Amino acid sequence: MTQPTHFTITELAREFDVTPRAIRFYEDQGLLAPRREGSNGLRRVYSSRDRTRLKLTLRGKRLGFTLSEIRTLLDLYDSPTGTITQLQAFVDTIAAHREVLERQLEDLNTTLAELAAYEEQGRSLLTAGMEKRARKPKAA
Missing domain, CATH: 1.20.5 (Single alpha-helices involved in coiled-coils or other helix-helix interfaces)
Incomplete structure (x- = not known):
C-alpha cells in the first residue's frame, strides 16, 4: 500500500496525536506550507513534504529544540x-x-x-x- 500524497489537517492531527490548532500554529511559524483549496481557499491540503516537516518538528520539540532551531534545520534540509x-x-x-x-x-x-x-x-x-x-x- 502506498502512502497518500495529500493530507487534511484532521488526518495529520490524528496521525501525530496533535490538535489542528497546533498544526495551524506551526503553519503560522513557517514550518508548514499547505496548499489552499475550496471556496475562498479555506481548506488546507498538506503535502508529503508538510507531513515530513511536521514529523521532524514534533521530534525536534521532544528533543527540546526551539521552533527557531527547528525551522533552521528544516530549511537546511530543504x-x-x-x-x-x-x-x-x-x-x-x-x-x-x-x-x-x-x-x-x-x-x-x-x-x-x-x-x-x-x-x-x-x-x-x-x-x-x-x-x-x-x-x-x-x-x-
Whole structure:
C-alpha cells in the first residue's frame, strides 16, 4: 500500500496525536506550507513534504529544540546546498543545544543538592524540637 500524497489537517492531527490548532500554529511559524483549496481557499491540503516537516518538528520539540532551531534545520534540509554544509549546520545546532542542556543539568543538580541539604536541616530541627518537647516536664 502506498502512502497518500495529500493530507487534511484532521488526518495529520490524528496521525501525530496533535490538535489542528497546533498544526495551524506551526503553519503560522513557517514550518508548514499547505496548499489552499475550496471556496475562498479555506481548506488546507498538506503535502508529503508538510507531513515530513511536521514529523521532524514534533521530534525536534521532544528533543527540546526551539521552533527557531527547528525551522533552521528544516530549511537546511530543504535547501539545495551540498550535504556537507547542511550536516555541519546540523551538528553545530545539536552541539549548541547539548551545551545548553548540560548547563541546565548542572543547575538542576546544584539545586537538588541544595534542596537535599535544606531538607536534612529541616528534619534535624524537627527531630531536635520533638526531643526537646519530650524532655520538658508537664505542668501540674
